[in-house]
Amino acid sequence: MYRIIRKEVLNPNVKLLEIEAPYVARKAEPGQFIILRVNEDGERVPLTIADFDREKGTVTIIFQEVGATTKMLGSLNAGDSIADFAGPLGNASHFEGVKKAAVIGGGLGTAIAYPQAKKLHSMGVEVHVIAGFRNKDLIILEKEMAQVSDKLIVTTDDGSNGTKGFVSDILKKLIEEGNTYDVVIAIGPPIMMKVVCDVTRAYNMKTIVSLNPIMIDGTGMCGGCRVTVGGQTKFACVDGPDFDGHEVDFNELMRRLSMYKDHEKDHICRLGVQ
Amino acid sequence: MPNMSPKKVPMPEQNPEIRRHNFDEVALGYTEEMAKEEAERCLNCKHRPCVSGCPVNVKIPDFITLVAQGKFEEAYYKITETNSLPAVCGRVCPQESQCEQKCVRGIKGEAVGIGRLERFVADWAMEHLDKKPEKVESNGKKVAIIGSGPAGLSCAGDLVKLGYDVTIFEAFHTAGGVLVYGIPEFRLPKELVQKEIDGLVAQGVKIRTNMVIGKTLTIDEIFEEGFSAVFIGSGAGLPSFMNIPGENLNGVYSANEYLTRINLMKAYKEDSMTPIMKSRSVAVVGGGNVAMDAARSALRLGADKVYIIYRRSEAEMPARLEEVHHAKEEGIIFKVLTNPTRILGDEKGWVKGIECITMELGEPDASGRRRPVPVAGSEHVVDVDTVIMAIGTSPNPLLRNTTPDLETNKWGCIVADENGKTSKEGVFAGGDAVTGAATVILAMGAGKTAAKAIDEYIKSKE
Numbered sequence: 001m002y003r004i005i006r007k008e009v010l011n012p013n014v015k016l017l018e019i020e021a022p023y024v025a026r027k028a029e030p031g032q033f034i035i036l037r038v039n040e041d042g043e044r045v046p047l048t049i050a051d052f053d054r055e056k057g058t059v060t061i062i063f064q065e066v067g068a069t070t071k072m073l074g075s076l077n078a079g080d081s082i083a084d085f086a087g088p089l090g091n092a093s094h095f096e097g098v099k100k101a102a103v104i105g106g107g108l109g110t111a112i113a114y115p116q117a118k119k120l121h122s123m124g125v126e127v128h129v130i131a132g133f134r135n136k137d138l139i140i141l142e143k144e145m146a147q148v149s150d151k152l153i154v155t156t157d158d159g160s161n162g163t164k165g166f167v168s169d170i171l172k173k174l175i176e177e178g179n180t181y182d183v184v185i186a187i188g189p190p191i192m193m194k195v196v197c198d199v200t201r202a203y204n205m206k207t208i209v210s211l212n213p214i215m216i217d218g219t220g221m222c223g224g225c226r227v228t229v230g231g232q233t234k235f236a237c238v239d240g241p242d243f244d245g246h247e248v249d250f251n252e253l254m255r256r257l258s259m260y261k262d263h264e265k266d267h268i269c270r271l272g273v274q
Numbered sequence: 275m276p277n278m279s280p281k282k283v284p285m286p287e288q289n290p291e292i293r294r295h296n297f298d299e300v301a302l303g304y305t306e307e308m309a310k311e312e313a314e315r316c317l318n319c320k321h322r323p324c325v326s327g328c329p330v331n332v333k334i335p336d337f338i339t340l341v342a343q344g345k346f347e348e349a350y351y352k353i354t355e356t357n358s359l360p361a362v363c364g365r366v367c368p369q370e371s372q373c374e375q376k377c378v379r380g381i382k383g384e385a386v387g388i389g390r391l392e393r394f395v396a397d398w399a400m401e402h403l404d405k406k407p408e409k410v411e412s413n414g415k416k417v418a419i420i421g422s423g424p425a426g427l428s429c430a431g432d433l434v435k436l437g438y439d440v441t442i443f444e445a446f447h448t449a450g451g452v453l454v455y456g457i458p459e460f461r462l463p464k465e466l467v468q469k470e471i472d473g474l475v476a477q478g479v480k481i482r483t484n485m486v487i488g489k490t491l492t493i494d495e496i497f498e499e500g501f502s503a504v505f506i507g508s509g510a511g512l513p514s515f516m517n518i519p520g521e522n523l524n525g526v527y528s529a530n531e532y533l534t535r536i537n538l539m540k541a542y543k544e545d546s547m548t549p550i551m552k553s554r555s556v557a558v559v560g561g562g563n564v565a566m567d568a569a570r571s572a573l574r575l576g577a578d579k580v581y582i583i584y585r586r587s588e589a590e591m592p593a594r595l596e597e598v599h600h601a602k603e604e605g606i607i608f609k610v611l612t613n614p615t616r617i618l619g620d621e622k623g624w625v626k627g628i629e630c631i632t633m634e635l636g637e638p639d640a641s642g643r644r645r646p647v648p649v650a651g652s653e654h655v656v657d658v659d660t661v662i663m664a665i666g667t668s669p670n671p672l673l674r675n676t677t678p679d680l681e682t683n684k685w686g687c688i689v690a691d692e693n694g695k696t697s698k699e700g701v702f703a704g705g706d707a708v709t710g711a712a713t714v715i716l717a718m719g720a721g722k723t724a725a726k727a728i729d730e731y732i733k734s735k736e
Contacts, residue, residue: 023490041547217445252522
């Protein structure tokens with residue numbers, strides 16, 4: 001069993017849990033993920049590592065309550081335990097030689113972008129963070145992001161926080177203002193990552209995306225997480241989850257993510273979708 | 275006087291018409307009377323050819339004699355002297371190509387039903403014996419086992435009997451490996467696998483789940499935790515695909531994913547949280563036991579039509595005869611000498627058919643089987659909404675990628691000698707991780723051999 005030592009409600013649907021998992025904490029790096037099960041009959045749900053503390057032996061996850069499992073997870077409190085917590089899985093992100101980076105988070109993707117910004121910032125990289133949300137009530141991690149960035153722009157689709165526009169529009173503006181990035185890291189819904197990649201492709205700017213397709217084991221065993229990258233089939237769990245965004249077939253990714261949409265209507269659950 | 279009937283005592287089975295709609299076990303097992311009657315067919319040959327056909331050297335004539343005498347408890351202990359998982363072996367071993375192939379009774383008529391008798395004894399013991407295995411006094415030496423499938427369990431079983439402090443590291447949340455994620459309930463009930471594992475735990479074997487070796491811990495870090503030797507029994511878990519157009523359409527599964535959803539994640543149960551496609555018509559590509567398992571599972575989940583698509587002829591199929599026979603009885607449609615060329619999708623990206631080409635057999639290839647060659651212009655489309663690829667698996671790269679001093683071959687299999695010794699000091703390996711995808715019993719045999727080698731290795735270090 002893995003004990004929850006801290007819980008935070010970031011917005012009505014998004015929650016943070018800090019979980020005791022010393023083995024995972026010892027190895028965790030930004031970009032990697034874990035697979036958890038809430039209870040003995042639960043689904044295996046992959047979630048990206050949002051933060052970790054090697055000394056305390058804890059790993060932090062941030063998730064949106066979208067189905068039965070994440071709702072169940074969200075109902076737990078500090079002191080409760082979950083049945084399984086395996087990881088760290090996938091490959092760590094690599095930032096060698098980067099001097100200036102744009103880190104883009106869309107909605108819940110901000111939680112996954114945060115450890116990347118934090119790592120880059122700690123390496124002395126100039127970090128510009130763009131975080132986008134549908135409206136101001138859904139904003140998460142604004143304070144944390146401010147601490148690990150040289151420039152932070154939080155934007156909303158409806159302009160309710162005073163800044164209106166999609167993250168891709170803001171990025172385009174920053175580039176047009178003369179910012180050149182060694183790498184752009186885009187994490188969020190597939191459609192957002194796709195649009196960001198369309199923007200950066202025009203400037204030939206390297207763009208890394210983090211993919212979260214449906215998966216069961218997270219170790220290369222099921223092949224459910226197949227994605228086409230540069231015309232080749234890759235397993236997101238062992239070959240990723242980070243990929244060159246300009247090579248990813250986003251339309252296929254979105255189609256494959258919809259595989260159990262009908263099932264969800266019946267059971268309100270999904271195996272492996274964040 | 276032995277029972278000279280040329281045929282085995284028939285195995286009671288669920289009626290095909292009924293069982294194709296449920297996940298209950300197909301074969302129901304012998305009664306005590308049936309078991310005694312079958313046991314009496316054994317001639318108790320002096321040269322014991324059957325034993326040489328068994329990868330774990332079960333003392334076959336001895337246990338069968340005890341069954342004939344009605345001494346079932348003694349028979350059980352005779353089997354478990356060399357076999358840690360009799361209830362599993364009695365069900366899924368290919369006896370027809372091992373012990374039973376060597377049976378003298380098989381020359382004129384059918385071999386003695388060794389597998390059926392082993393299963394009977396194991397089931398009888400589970401029902402009647404309140405197994406409290408005696409714990410062997412610990413010698414204080416720790417051995418780590420990576421993977422809790424048949425190779426790991428059998429290695430653990432032998433080492434714990436020798437007094438070692440054995441810890442199994444399992445990546446999944448449940449122990450059992452392919453026995454729980456791969457082989458379906460109707461062939462190997464999971465409750466039974468759990469009982470076999472509980473037996474090992476009662477003897478002192480420790481199991482640590484959620485430990486993805488190569489990620490959570492490396493092999494070197496395992497040694498740092500004070501282990502004297504490591505056995506790798508991590509299997510062959512990486513699914514192969516054909517690399518034909520349309521393989522990433524919605525509705526295409528690897529057999530691994532399909533079976534894992536159904537078995538490990540319990541999608542076969544009505545109240546399960548695990549989604550699985552409600553298929554109308556399914557094509558399973560491949561001719562092995564895994565293909566049969568996937569096809570028969572699809573049928574049980576409610577598909578109207580299930581096809582096995584196999585590029586060679588039925589004679590070359592690697593699946594056990596019994597599995598092919600059961601699949602046919604249940605109504606699986608066999609399309610042999612047929613090979614997929616592409617998978618067709620509808621406008622929304624879901625599978626709507628599989629295009630195949632007819633094959634004919636040409637000259638023998640490297641495997642000695644006649645090579646299938648396409649018949650020009652014979653392309654045709656089979657109407658399906660689901661495709662399951664069951665064309666094989668290879669060892670997972672996680673371990674070899676994180677253990678640079680572990681030698682592997684061009685197929686990604688770990689290189690080990692006949693005793694399971696690898697290129698890395700103190701590291702042994704066996705089962706599918708070494709051989710590539712094979713059988714449960716061969717993996718168990720390899721685990722057993724490695725246990726002996728590990729014992730000798732540790733003693734030589736003292």
